[in-house]
Amino acid sequence: MSDGKQLDYDEEPAGQQQRSQAQRQGALDDGSELPVKEGAVFGVIGVLITYLTHLYLTVAASAQxxxxTYADGDTTVVTDLVSSWVAAGWSYLAAFGVGFEASGEVATLSAAPNNVAALSxxxxxxxxxVLFTVTVGSLMVAGYGVARYTDADSPVDAVKAGLTIVPPYLVFAAIAAFLMTHSYGDEVLVGQIIDNVGTLEGGQFLNDEGDVISNVDFGASTTDAILFAGIIFPTAFAIVGSLITQGEAVIDTAVAKINDR
Structure with missing residues (x-):
């Protein structure tokens, strides 16, 4: 009698492990054969860690x-810094090689006055x-994590699992490019941007007296953000991270493919 009870106790952890294994494997065995939900969780965590790191260092940069400032008659005018949450988004996107625009004209991040983005x-x-390490490392860790969590047992399954972390990066890149912009309306700052971005025509933004007639809107290129920060680099580093889980199997698979040809 006691042996039967002991057997039940011994088998319970094994049963729990089997159920856990089945749940993880089920992520790869459903209709899509992709652990979409698990990948979304790992992807969101990666995005948050990366952006918050850029935000923290941007806040530190803004404090310094x-x-x-400039004199306007007897008054000293103090201009406003770019908001930290916006500048952090610029820093985040710039780490992926995203370009910037000033009222539709190609610009660099350094062309923005009062810019406190941590990367610049x-x-x-x-x-x-630190910023580049966290940006790339979070992607690789996320790809590794989802492949490990779903117990991917081949390089192909690992790559499929790793790719599921990309959608959160794509969504955030699009949101950052659309929302994280700054409009310059101060005459001195507008003049500086016009000087820094040679393709801007001064007459569109300043009149003959030097007064602002149209603000200069500065932000990331939406196309670049979607391509580089949303698709290309997240995909590449997620695949690298996921393949780390396979070790020598990656080399064996590559050699087998070559031999088949």
Whole structure:
């Protein structure tokens, strides 16, 4: 009698492990053969970690930055810094190689006055290295994590699992490009952007007296953001991370493919 009870106790953990294994494997055995929900969770975590790191370092940079000031008669005008949450988005996108635009004209991140993006205003030594490490590392860890969680047993399954983390990056890249913009309306700042971006025509934004007649809108290129920060680099690094789970199987599969040809 006691042996039967002991057997039940011994088998219970094994049963729980089997159910857990079945749940994870079920992510690869459903109709789509992709662990979409699991990938979304890992992807969202990766995006949040990356953006929050850029935000933290951008806030640190803004604490050390001084806004542009100038004299207007007897008054000293203090201009506004770009909002930290916007500048952090610029830093995030720039880490993926995304380009920027000033009222539709191609620009660089450094062309934006009062810009406190951490990637272009490092608050301490090696901050840029930290940003690139977190940006790339989060992608690889997310790809590795979802492939490991779903117990992918072949390089092909690992790649499929890794690709499921890409949609959150794509969504965030599109949102960041659309929402994280800054409109410059101060005459001195507008003049600086016109000087920094040679293709902007001054007459469209300043009149003969130097007054602003139209603001300059600065932000990331939506096309670049979707391609580089939403598809190309997330896909590439997610695949690399997922394949790490396979070890030598990746090499064996590659050699087998070559031999088949």
């Amino acid at each position: 930055a001084a806004p542009i 205003n490092t608050p301490f030594a090696l901050a840029t290295t």
